[in-house]
Structures are given as C-alpha cells and as structure tokens.
Amino acid sequence: MRAAVLTEFGAPLTVREVPDPEAGGGEVVVQVLAACVPPYAAEVFSGQRKYPLQPPVIPGIGGIGRVVHAGPDATRLGVGDLVWCDCTVRARDDALTPDITLQGWSSRGDGGARLARYLHDGAFAELMRLPTENVYRLPHEAEDDVARWSSLGVYAIPYGGLLAGTLQAGETLLVSGATGNLGSAAVALALAMGAGQVITPGRNRAVLDLLADRFPRRVRPVELTGDEATDLAAMSAAGGPIDMVLDLLPPSAPSTATRAAAMTVRENGRVVLMGGVGMLGGPDLALPYPWIMRNSVTVRGQWMYPRPANVGMIRLLASHALDLGPERVRTFPLDAVNDAIGYAAAHGGPFDRTVLTPSAG
Incomplete structure (x- = not known):
C-alpha cells in the first residue's frame, strides 16, 4: 500500500x-x-x-x-x-x-x-x-x-468534554477557546445537545460575529482584552449564571485566559479542562483553593472521549441534530x-x- x-x-x-x-x-x-x-x-x-x-x-x-x-x-x-x-x-x-x-x-x-x-x-x-x-x-x-x-473526529473531542461536564438542556455554557477549530465545534455541538445559550469569548471579532450570525439568539460573544480581571467581569456579565465552562485553549494560550474563564462558573458549577495550557512550559493553571471549596465547584480534566461517545456522535449526525x-x-x-x-x-x-x-x- x-x-x-x-x-x-x-x-x-x-x-x-x-x-x-x-x-x-x-x-x-x-x-x-x-x-x-x-x-x-x-x-x-x-x-x-x-x-x-x-x-x-x-x-x-x-x-x-x-x-x-x-x-x-x-x-x-x-x-x-x-x-x-x-x-x-x-x-x-x-x-x-x-x-x-x-x-x-x-x-x-x-x-x-x-x-x-x-x-x-x-x-x-x-x-x-x-x-x-x-x-x-x-x-x-x-x-x-x-x-x-x-x-466526526473533530466533534467527538468536545463531545467528550460536554459529556464529562454533564451538560443539560437549557443550561448556559461558556466555551473558552470558542473561536478556534475545536472550540467552534463545541459551540455547535452544545447547541445541538440543547444548551440554552453559549457564551463565546475570544479576541477575533470577525470570528465572534460569524458564530453569532450562525447561531442567532443563543450565542453571546465576548471580545477579550487580555486583562484577566476585565475579561472575567465581561464574561460573567454576558449571560449568567454560567452552569458549565469547557476549556479548549491551545498550548500557546496563557494560563490566565483559562483561569479567567473558569472562574465565571456559578456556585455548584462545573469546569472541564481539555486544552493544552502548560504543555509547552510557562505558568500552570492556578485556581484558588478557597474559591473552589466555598463555591462547591467541580473541576475535572478530560482527555478525548469515552468509547460510547462515538455512537452518540454518529446518532447526532444521522438525526441531523448537528448539521x-x-x-x-x-x-x-x-x-x-x-x-x-x-x-x-x-x-x-x-x-x-x-x-x-x-x-x-
């Protein structure tokens, strides 16, 4: 061959x-x-x-x-x-x-x-x-x-994260890295699964507008500045309370971007980490212990997806729930x-x- x-x-x-x-x-x-x-x-x-x-x-x-x-x-x-x-x-x-x-x-x-x-x-x-x-x-x-x-192989990855975070119909999801290849797939997939709205932070205004145009009324774009405190406030105000955060930022992204997104989640909310922060060196993610504990926040990692996710993705495509x-x-x-x-x-x-x-x- x-x-x-x-x-x-x-x-x-x-x-x-x-x-x-x-x-x-x-x-x-x-x-x-x-x-x-x-x-x-x-x-x-x-x-x-x-x-x-x-x-x-x-x-x-x-x-x-x-x-x-x-x-x-x-x-x-x-x-x-x-x-x-x-x-x-x-x-x-x-x-x-x-x-x-x-x-x-x-x-x-x-x-x-x-x-x-x-x-x-x-x-x-x-x-x-x-x-x-x-x-x-x-x-x-x-x-x-x-x-x-x-x-299917692109969508299966964020699908694993959405399953890990037990996304429920009607919930508000924030996708950290929404303007990227995997992040935009996560936006489309979450809406196909019944998310009420998806907050899409990013620094590329054109891509944010593309997401908002494709999914009117259910996507809430947030243009980021790079300042952690400013961005945290802007994301929190975009459509809270935020039930779940899914991070898909690449290795080149700073840990501050992931931390700002994660800390928008509501009390008893869930944060799923699937990106590459820290893989190429630099500061690792540091989430405040008191904030996690006192707000009963669940933070978990997810590498790829469980085997049944393949069947779920095929069904989503075959049913045209995901177009x-x-x-x-x-x-x-x-x-x-x-x-x-x-x-x-x-x-x-x-x-x-x-x-x-x-x-x-």
Whole structure:
C-alpha cells in the first residue's frame, strides 16, 4: 500500500510504498477513504508540540473507511461496511485505568507508549489496522459525502468534554477557546445537545460575529482584552449564571485566559479542562483553593472521549441534530499530503475542515 510517512521531526512527510497491515486477533483492516488533517498538524510534525510519536510513523487521527478484513471476533462488522475509525485505543488488560494511545498521534505514559509501538500507524495511508472495538458502522447516508462525515473526529473531542461536564438542556455554557477549530465545534455541538445559550469569548471579532450570525439568539460573544480581571467581569456579565465552562485553549494560550474563564462558573458549577495550557512550559493553571471549596465547584480534566461517545456522535449526525452542511471542506489526495498540512495550518478557523483522501483515484 501507499502511505504518508513521518521519517523525522521537522521533515516533510514522504509518500511511499509500505507493507500492507495484517490484522491479528481482535483487529480489523480498513481502506481509508477520508481522514481529517488537524490545523495544528504542522506543529506536531515539526516537533514543536513535543508529541511522543516515534518516527518513522504513518500519522493520522482516525477517519472514515471501508472494512476489507474483519476477524472472527467481529459479529456485526462485515467486509464492505462503511465505518468510523476511532484513534483512541485503550489497553484491554485493565478496565479501571487502561493505558491509552491515540493511534498514529500521541500516547500517555509508559503503558501508552508500549501500546503505541504495537498500534503504531494512523490514517494517512490507503489501509489501516485497528482494534475491532474502535470501528463503528456508519449509516448509509454517510456514503454520499465521506469527507464531510470525517468531521466526526473533530466533534467527538468536545463531545467528550460536554459529556464529562454533564451538560443539560437549557443550561448556559461558556466555551473558552470558542473561536478556534475545536472550540467552534463545541459551540455547535452544545447547541445541538440543547444548551440554552453559549457564551463565546475570544479576541477575533470577525470570528465572534460569524458564530453569532450562525447561531442567532443563543450565542453571546465576548471580545477579550487580555486583562484577566476585565475579561472575567465581561464574561460573567454576558449571560449568567454560567452552569458549565469547557476549556479548549491551545498550548500557546496563557494560563490566565483559562483561569479567567473558569472562574465565571456559578456556585455548584462545573469546569472541564481539555486544552493544552502548560504543555509547552510557562505558568500552570492556578485556581484558588478557597474559591473552589466555598463555591462547591467541580473541576475535572478530560482527555478525548469515552468509547460510547462515538455512537452518540454518529446518532447526532444521522438525526441531523448537528448539521454538517455549513462545513467548509477541502480535500487533498495522498500525494498532496504536505499541501494538506500547510492548508490546514492556514485554514484552522471555525468549521474549516481539511481532509486527506488516501484511497481516492
């Protein structure tokens, strides 16, 4: 098969022939039809984000594919099925605290690194091998636009945060990082799940206006100044009481921005941290102990999403509760993978999707 290979950090990906993957017990091989290229992919491949990838590696974070081989443990999947391939792989030998790797992308701890060495390669290839439990059948309508449906992987991440924070219908949510690629997805998703209103802080006025225009009456934009006290007051006044805060700010964001957003939450409110603050050094997040304790605030982290979230996302898309129609999708063939990475970096705004189509043509 042909695949895009990261040979070393800082080098362009190389498209070349590599051996076809062979499925072992409890595994599936799929033909990859569409895989999203994240806006920050260039930062990963340059080494800037310090992800624990081990080159040479075929990168990629899941996608849409067609089953070409299913093992004997697959009782519902069959050859030819159109499927979503989830990159979040959990070790099978500890149900309580499983080691995790994001196949072809990242991992957590020594156990995750061991798992990553076995399930080493991701979706930037014509074929991909995955655990059976990471493959989910898609409805027939997904056949009509697999590139657009590959946005499922973008939405699944904030969906994990919204589930972790137990967002309820009618509640007010503040999305910290709302003007970014993941943050804007969180806004659309929260409204599809029934949020009463979503407060969208950010420094890009044009993007704030775009969100408000797409979701009139239910989005409350707040233009930030960079001053922590001023921004905290402005966000608090935008539409409180705020029931939940979801932070999706990138590693380049200052911890003060996350702290200001978090401290807008009401008494007995919830704060879910999914961003990258502190991952590249600099001051870590420091929330006041007395404020958390006396206001009975719940603060929790969430990395990616639980396995059932994949089924929930597929249902949201199939029911059209979440509309993918406004997505701006640009596709690239496998040979143009480096062009795709550059395009994604330059088009990482709300509802922009860059998609690699490894098996096209």
